[in-house]
Amino acid sequence: MTDLAASGVTVYSTARSSIRRDEQYHLRRLLEVARWAEEAGYRGALIYSDNTSIDSLMSAQAAIAHTESFVPLVAVQPIDLSPFALARSVSSLAHLYGRRIDVNFVSGGFSRDLAVQGDTASHDERYDRLTEYATIVKKLLTGGMVNFAGEYYNFRRARLTAPVPHDLLPTAYVSGSSPASLQAGEALGVGQLSFPLLPEDFAGPDVRKNKFGSGISVGIIAREDxxxxxxxxxxxxxxxxxxxxRMKLLLxxxxxxxxxxxxxxxxxxxxPGxxxxxxxxxYHHTFCPYLVGNYDEVAQAVSTYLDGGIRTFVLDIPEEPDDLWHARTAIERAVTARAARQQQSPLSEG
Incomplete structure (x- = not known):
């Protein structure tokens, strides 16, 4: 099995816990996906944050408590909790369990979620707010004293009593594909997560990428045949x-x-093809495109994304553990092929 992390590629799955289920389903399904991801050698899984889901940080705690190395990638929206509350939660999990969580900073979600909390900020304003929010969180997590006077937040002499140990600091991303999200990610010095266009379009030279790294959310259905x-x-x-x-209504x-x-x-x-x-x-089944085909066909698409600078893959919610293993096989083939090309022409690829 290829060591994806050693090759510079990070793979997460996705776990979603809708509140339109009975209470026993939430935990069972969450832990199922967490264990599948851990067994398949993924870094962890994305845990959504919206008004139809169980609280993402509480879900992360449950997953950590029942796994050994699983890293929750927790989606966080500024309107849901303060920057100090998020930093304290990340620190608490690190000190209670000796484990890390990763953070996906999300500027906002669905219009209905923004409306119920009275959030009227425009698209770009939400990314300005997110930049302030994440700046404060990063300073708190590393033990710094925060004095911050911004448009959205004001802090005086704020400090975590127990900062996060350096080896447990989260990997962070900004979610989005707009110029405002790209600007926010680069201002924060963190990578970008987005939903990808066609591989050949996404990897084109005219598509600007976050200089701190790029990732995509995509589904994969790969099989031998x-x-x-x-x-x-x-x-x-x-x-x-x-x-x-339903999709027309969403749009x-x-x-x-x-x-x-x-x-x-x-x-x-x-x-065809x-x-x-x-x-x-x-058709409103999920929120991302899919790559479908045999291992080599999917690997070719993944290779194109790799050539375009993608290093993080957040795969859609699996229905069974084999989904993760089959997807990993295709990704491994892409990574192996790229490494071979680099050895043959070390100056030809970034």
Whole structure:
């Protein structure tokens, strides 16, 4: 098994816990995905933050308490808790369990979530607020005293009693694909997570990338046989009129730039030989595109993303543990192929 971390590639899965389930389902499903990710050698899994999910930090604590090395990638929105409260939670988990969490800073979520909390900030204003928020969190986590007078936050002599040990400091990302999100990520010195366009478009020289690193959220259905991969894909994500109507409603209330951008990608639902597949997104099954095919076909798409600077992959929610292993096989093939190319032409690739 290829050591993905040693190759500079980080892979997370995704765990989502909707509150429209019975209470026993939440924990069972969360721990299921956490253990699957740990066994498959992933770094961890993204835990969503929105008003239809269990609190992301409490979910992270539950996952840490029942695993050995799993790292929750916790989505955090400034309107949900103060920067001091987030820093204290990260520090508390580090000191209670000797474990880290990673943080995905999200500027906002769905319009309904913003509305119920009375948040009327514009798209770019939310990224300005996020920059202030994450700046304060980073200073607190490293033990610094924070004196900060900004447009959104004011702190005087704020300090954590127990800063996070250096080896447990979180890896952080800013979520988004707009110029404002890119500016926020680079101002903070952290990588970017976004939903990818077609591999060849995303890796193009005219697409500006965050100089501190880029990652994508994408689903992967890979199998030894391409026909089997597509059979599974069509069974899981049917193209239904009801799904199309739900997506139209979502787009009509979108507050993020990535949703209309992804919806506008000009490819048909079914295109022979096309690995990149938008049906799961277009018909409101999930929030990301998929890569579907045999291992080599998916590996080729992953290789193109790697060539475009992508080093972090956040894979969609798995239905079974084999999903993670099959996806890992394709990613490993891409990483191995890229390493071979670099050895042959060390000056030709970044």
């Amino acid at each position: 391409s026909a089997e991969a597509w059979r599974i894909a069509h069974k899981r994500f049917p193209a239904t009129p009801e799904g199309a109507d 009509s209330t979108a507050v993020s730039s990535w949703q209309p951008q992804l919806a506008a990608v000009p490819i048909p639902d079914e295109a 096309q690995t990149y597949w938008l049906v799961p997104f277009r």
